[in-house]
Amino acid sequence: TGNHWGYGKEDGPYLWHTNYPIAKGNRQSPIDILPHEALHDPSLGPIILKYDRCTSSNITNNGHSVVVEFDDSDDRSVIQGGPLDNPYRLKQFHFHWGGKGCCGSEHTVEGNSYASELHLVHWNGVKYKTFGEASTAPDGLAVLGIFLEAGDDHRWLHMITDALYMVKFKGSVTNFKGFNPKCLLPSSLHYWTYLGSLTTPPLHESVAWIVLKEPIVVSEKQLSKFRMLLFTGEEEDQRIRMENNFRPPQPLQGRKVRSSN
Ligand SMILES: COc1ccc(C[C@H]2SC(=S)NC2=O)c(OC)c1
Numbered sequence: 001t002g003n004h005w006g007y008g009k010e011d012g013p014y015l016w017h018t019n020y021p022i023a024k025g026n027r028q029s030p031i032d033i034l035p036h037e038a039l040h041d042p043s044l045g046p047i048i049l050k051y052d053r054c055t056s057s058n059i060t061n062n063g064h065s066v067v068v069e070f071d072d073s074d075d076r077s078v079i080q081g082g083p084l085d086n087p088y089r090l091k092q093f094h095f096h097w098g099g100k101g102c103c104g105s106e107h108t109v110e111g112n113s114y115a116s117e118l119h120l121v122h123w124n125g126v127k128y129k130t131f132g133e134a135s136t137a138p139d140g141l142a143v144l145g146i147f148l149e150a151g152d153d154h155r156w157l158h159m160i161t162d163a164l165y166m167v168k169f170k171g172s173v174t175n176f177k178g179f180n181p182k183c184l185l186p187s188s189l190h191y192w193t194y195l196g197s198l199t200t201p202p203l204h205e206s207v208a209w210i211v212l213k214e215p216i217v218v219s220e221k222q223l224s225k226f227r228m229l230l231f232t233g234e235e236e237d238q239r240i241r242m243e244n245n246f247r248p249p250q251p252l253q254g255r256k257v258r259s260s261n
């Protein structure tokens, strides 16, 4: 009904353009990253993450992903530096993942997918008054993308996976205070950066993408806990497992990807 969209056969990424024509725009995300074609730009400074005073509020299943939301009423937790002209406020983070053993990330690297991808979404609180306003502006958002690859247990991810049973159904939300996402960062903050979009409807072309080169390692067991989430609500009789909630790579349309180094 209406602008309903999803990741299934009937409502998936190949159909989004019918309700969201910008899906065929010229700065859509994700993309396939070709490291050897990325331009090393020495003027690109390091990414600076100031998450120490961050205040997570809750964790929720919005029917598309699992989202940890933050209090973004001031500049207490921001990303800055790199390609960004000013600090961008952390609003939420969420994940995209695949089925068992296959694909799952949104960005790919030389055609290769990772098991999952974490998106930390930030907005330009200096230029815009609200997230909504920033989300439609060409310099409104900055999303930090972190790849998750399958391997050993991640020592801190359990803080999230242990809470997932509380938000199994679409529309569920539970308290999730005091979580600092800096524990989910890899050791290196080297990155690729390019101008793109939200990767779900409304697909606004408002995102400065910063994709870290180094993945974090999480276990198959931890990934499997994401797959016990449901796309469907408690009241629905169909129970559809939440997995493969990723958009495939989109045409580069002449864009340049820059590399921090
Ligand atoms: C207009 O508001 C929106 C819409 C969709 C998302 C989530 C999408 S955008 C992305 S990147 N990955 C995702 O799954 C937002 O993220 C804060 C904000």
Ligand SMILES: [Zn+2]
Pocket (backbone or CB within 6 Å): 094, 095, 096, 119, 199
């Ligand atoms: Zn995302």
